[in-house]
Amino acid sequence: MKQFIKISLLVLLVFSFSSCKKFLERPPEGQLNEEQALKTEADLQAFSNGIYTIISDGAFYGGRLQIMNELLGDHYRGEFFTGDYSEIYKRQNSIFGGTRDGFYSKGYEVIARANKVLSRLDLATTQKNLIEGEAKLFRGIATFELVRTFAQPWGYSADNSHLGIPLRTELDLTSKPRSTVAQVYAQVIADLTSADVLLPDVTANGKFYTATKWAAKAYLAKVYFQQNDFVNAYKYANEVIGSNKFTMDAGFANRFSLGLSTEGILTIADDANGFRPGGELRGAFRSDAGLPNFRFTDQYYAAATIRAADLRKAAWYSTTLQPGFNLLTKYNKNNFALPLVHLTEIKLIRAEAGAETGGANLAVAIGDINQIMTRAYGGTTFNLPLNAAASAVIAAARTERELELVGEGSRTQEIKRIGARNATNVDRRGSLWNCNGFILQFPKAEKDANTAFIMNVEGGCF
Numbered sequence: 001m002k003q004f005i006k007i008s009l010l011v012l013l014v015f016s017f018s019s020c021k022k023f024l025e026r027p028p029e030g031q032l033n034e035e036q037a038l039k040t041e042a043d044l045q046a047f048s049n050g051i052y053t054i055i056s057d058g059a060f061y062g063g064r065l066q067i068m069n070e071l072l073g074d075h076y077r078g079e080f081f082t083g084d085y086s087e088i089y090k091r092q093n094s095i096f097g098g099t100r101d102g103f104y105s106k107g108y109e110v111i112a113r114a115n116k117v118l119s120r121l122d123l124a125t126t127q128k129n130l131i132e133g134e135a136k137l138f139r140g141i142a143t144f145e146l147v148r149t150f151a152q153p154w155g156y157s158a159d160n161s162h163l164g165i166p167l168r169t170e171l172d173l174t175s176k177p178r179s180t181v182a183q184v185y186a187q188v189i190a191d192l193t194s195a196d197v198l199l200p201d202v203t204a205n206g207k208f209y210t211a212t213k214w215a216a217k218a219y220l221a222k223v224y225f226q227q228n229d230f231v232n233a234y235k236y237a238n239e240v241i242g243s244n245k246f247t248m249d250a251g252f253a254n255r256f257s258l259g260l261s262t263e264g265i266l267t268i269a270d271d272a273n274g275f276r277p278g279g280e281l282r283g284a285f286r287s288d289a290g291l292p293n294f295r296f297t298d299q300y301y302a303a304a305t306i307r308a309a310d311l312r313k314a315a316w317y318s319t320t321l322q323p324g325f326n327l328l329t330k331y332n333k334n335n336f337a338l339p340l341v342h343l344t345e346i347k348l349i350r351a352e353a354g355a356e357t358g359g360a361n362l363a364v365a366i367g368d369i370n371q372i373m374t375r376a377y378g379g380t381t382f383n384l385p386l387n388a389a390a391s392a393v394i395a396a397a398r399t400e401r402e403l404e405l406v407g408e409g410s411r412t413q414e415i416k417r418i419g420a421r422n423a424t425n426v427d428r429r430g431s432l433w434n435c436n437g438f439i440l441q442f443p444k445a446e447k448d449a450n451t452a453f454i455m456n457v458e459g460g461c462f
Contacts, residue, residue: 041131044123048131051113051138052210056268056277056338059106063280065145066409068103072438073411074428075300080293091437091461095444104443107146108168114139115171133198134211137219140191141340143167144223147184148413150440150456153433154181154227155420163454166446175450185227192220202245208264209337214240215266218341225349226413228421230356237350238364240265246343248371252315255344256336263343270335277338278331285407287318287327294407296326299428304403309377312403328407345410347372348401355393362390369396372404412438435461 038044056062070076071088078089084099114135124131143165151164164184166176179187195216203210221236240246247262254260256278258270268277285294296304296317305313316330347368354365363386370383373396384396398418402411418426419433431438437460446453 038120041124044120045127048117048134053275055110055138058280059102062277064103067284069409069412077295077297093437093441095441100440101443107142110142111139111168119171129198133195136191137195137211137216140188144188151181153416153420192216209267209269218265218346221349230353233349234353234357237346240346259337264339266340268338270337276335281331285328285331287321288332291322301326311378330407344404348397352394352397355390365393372400431461437461
């Protein structure tokens with residue numbers, strides 16, 4: 001068996017553990033074998049806690065996921081990208097690329113650790129539901145992000161029988177073929193639904209730095225929204241918002257801050273004496289310490305800042321930090337807590353889903369959009385009328401989503417979701433939503449390990 005297949009699985013055999021009272025106090029990797037390391041519920045919980053660090057590692061949610069999606073999108077100038085970044089930006093979909101390989105490996109490392117936890121639930125007693133719920137939540141999240149990146153979207157084929165990714169629900173070293181997208185999404189939904197039941201309603205620390213049922217519901221809303229299943233997307237988004245556990249930030253400085261945001265539904269805390277998430281995000285986008293490679297096109301910058309009253313212009317953009325370039329300032333901080341999912345995104349999901357489903361949901365959708373627009377424009381000047389048509393609400397929700405989630409890795413998936421919804425191509429670079437280069441190629445090591453493994457079709461989008 002080739003090294004690549006083993007990398008995410010064998011890592012589970014080399015962790016040491018120390019007693020910890022907080023999830024951030026995670027043990028370093030060491031040399032104890034599994035029998036020595038996993039003996040008690042406390043050992044299992046410590047092992048499970050390590051998933052928080054792995055999923056928010058720079059190679060996954062700590063930057064790589066957002067970076068690759070932003071590269072594939074239509075907001076940035078391409079002439080400043082080199083190496084892997086250039087190849088991804090050009091939507092060439094080839095077998096080369098350590099950036100992509102590292103992301104793929106890290107995603108399956110999350111899944112492997114979750115599977116290991118689930119295989120040793122016999123050790124769990126008083127914390128069994130929490131431990132099982134966290135493992136299923138993170139396995140579902142990682143699987144969802146991998147299938148969105150390495151497979152054509154839900155709706156590409158009528159029955160979603162097109163190939164997805166290898167499904168790993170048990171810890172083993174055998175090579176796995178690709179499951180269909182329908183099968184992968186079914187597993188993701190099963191994991192998140194189970195996590196919703198198992199996870200607690202509240203956190204121990206009050207900041208939602210640990211998993212709760214609201215994180216599972218938020219991701220269910222995201223998954224169903226990606227499927228254009230607006231009934232279920234609305235249902236779960238509405239449950240999260242209706243919990244009243246999360247409130248909109250008053251402005252735009254707190255979403256990525258040291259614990260100031262009230263929007264984080266699942267946030268990875270920054271620990272000054274330990275793990276500090278988001279390093280790769282800062283490395284790619286930060287614009288106050290030098291000129292980053294990510295520089296907005298004039299076309300996108302003009303569209304994003306067309307309204308002089310938009311407070312996001314001053315909060316998230318600069319043309320003066322590095323004169324002559326349109327830059328993002330959202331990540332211009334030394335450190336911040338990293339929200340994996342936040343209230344603004346869920347509000348935007350409920351808004352579009354509410355407009356799609358209509359009836360009483362349409363009025364709720366209008367309220368959601370107007371709340372977001374009132375904050376963005378410092379008043380009600382651009383708010384929708386209370387009798388706005390569903391089509392106007394959908395258009396506004398899509399526009400505000402692009403503006404609110406800039407730099408957060410959302411745009412590419414929206415291009416594909418909207419294309420799958422009604423065959424509309426919204427990419428400013430002119431690609432079809434279902435072109436080969438909008439998804440990444442599997443690492444070559446998959447084919448080396450299993451000659452029967454079916455790779456993605458080679459080719460680009462232009």
